[in-house]
Each structure stands twice: as structure tokens, then as C-alpha cells.
Amino acid sequence: MKRSVAIDMDGVLADVESHFFEWYKRDYGVSLTLQDIIGKTEDDAFPEKMVIRKFATTPGFFTTVPVMPGAIEAVKKLMEDFEVYVVSAAMEFPQSLSEKRIWLTEHFPFISWRNIIFCGDKSIISTDFMIDDHIKNLDYFKGKTILFNAFHNVSYHHHTRANNWDEVLALMQESLL
Template structure:
């Protein structure tokens, strides 16, 4: 039996980038609600440049590690993330994070791309619509929305699609 392909974004889906940013800059707690996304993006970039190893030590999103482990029994899982082009440490940091949190499950399963729509697969769990997520040919599961607010809802939905 061929398993369906499931792509998982990292930041905001399995790794809690927002929480780490809030720890480094308390004024940016709950930054997704920030009224000026361009200003926010510049602030986040500056925090990352000042903390180039930030991607090494992000806390996991609640329930993500367990849910992904169970889903790996039913799906062919790949981690699909966008690294910061101007911060080369982000590429390495994401690779280290996957190994630290997923071990062999993540081995050679990290794809870094600014064009998620170019990949073929059945599902993409992503908290954003940028970098091709909204144009992904499979089903985009928009993590953090009212339909998919957490890993319990994503897990239940994906289990119903096997």
C-alpha cells in the first residue's frame, strides 16, 4: 500500500517560533495579531539576525511531536519549511531542530523551499498561505485557524482521510 504524502511546515506548526520570539521580545507576544505585518516582519528579521541560532532551540508546538509520530504510521511525512535566505544559520538550525525532535523520523525528510506549490503531495499543514502554500495542489490544512486550531483537530482530520 502506498501511503499518502503529508508535508508539515515547521515554524508555527511543529516548532513554536512565535513563543520564542515573544521570549526574546515580550512586546511581540501573539505577533500574528500585529496590525502592521511589514513592520512586524522587519522586527522579527532583526531579532533573528541578533540571535542567529534561534532556529536550533525553538520549543515544539503542544501536541505536535506525539501527533506526528502517530501520523507517520499512516502517512509518508516530510517537513517542508522556508528558511531565511539572508540568514544561512536558519538552514542549519532547521535541520538540527528536526533531528533533535524527530530523530530517525526526520532523517533526510527536510525540504527547504520558498515555493511550496512546486511539491507534489496529498496534504500540507501550514500556518500561513505564503510561499506557495495557498497554491499547493494537494489540500492545504491551515493550522491555527478556527477549523484547525491545534494538533488534536489536525490529527483527527488526517486520520479520517487515510
């Protein structure tokens, strides 16, 4: 039987950071870079407080997020050796449910609907591995964790970190040995 891996959507499969920058420039006329927000919380990342929440609750945000570089190829590769589940705490933004499903169908059509889990609390997930950009989801996970690098998690060092999908694949390959 294959071992299992839970993969987060936002910040791992979906490049929400670049999308936030794009929408921020569109709505506020200001170009920010990763260096401008590195190490800040999501609530404090942009000069306008709570703008990330504003964008995340705007219709069309989740259907137009770009795919994280290398994610499609990496997930296909992982599926050769692991049972892959996409796990999103989508209940935080309930309007995102249908948009996230549309996005997954467009970009990851090879993932069965049976392997997509929209939940509120990821502590219920019981896979062998979890790849996520939020430590709140990894800290209580009972399996092996990979922290996908993001602006808001650079100060945390108590999970194995991957900066990109190539590093995730290398870590997962090591686990097979």
C-alpha cells in the same frame, strides 16, 4: 502506498510565536501577548518594525525554538498512516539551514534526513496534503490543505483551519475514511 503530507516547521512544528515573545521581552524589556499581535502581519506585529526578521537572522534563534505543543506525538501518529515530510522555506534565512537541521535532529530524530526538504518556494511540493501557517504556501498547493492557526492568518478562511495538533490529527483521520 501511503499518502504523503508536507508539514511546515516554523509556526507548525516549532512554536516561533512564543519564542518571538520571549526574545522580544529579553531584548526590549516589554511583555506582549498573542492578543497584542493577533491579525497583524509578521512585519507589523511588534512595535519595533522588522523585529521578527531581526530575530530570525540572529544565530541561535532556530536552535532554541520550543516545540509546538502536541507536535512530536502527532507526527509520530501521522507516520503510522502517511509518508511525512518536513518542508521549510528555509532559504529565506539561509543561516537557519544548519540550525533547523540541528533542531529537527534533537526534537524529531525519528524523521529521516530523506524526509526533510529545505527550499525557497513550496509550490514545487507535490504531496497529497500540506499543513502550513502561511496562505502563500497553501494557495498554490495542488493537494489538500490545512492552515495551522497563527496570529498572522486569522483573517483568512479559504483553507481548512486547525487550531492545534489535536485538530490536525482529527482532520487527517477523517481523510483516511
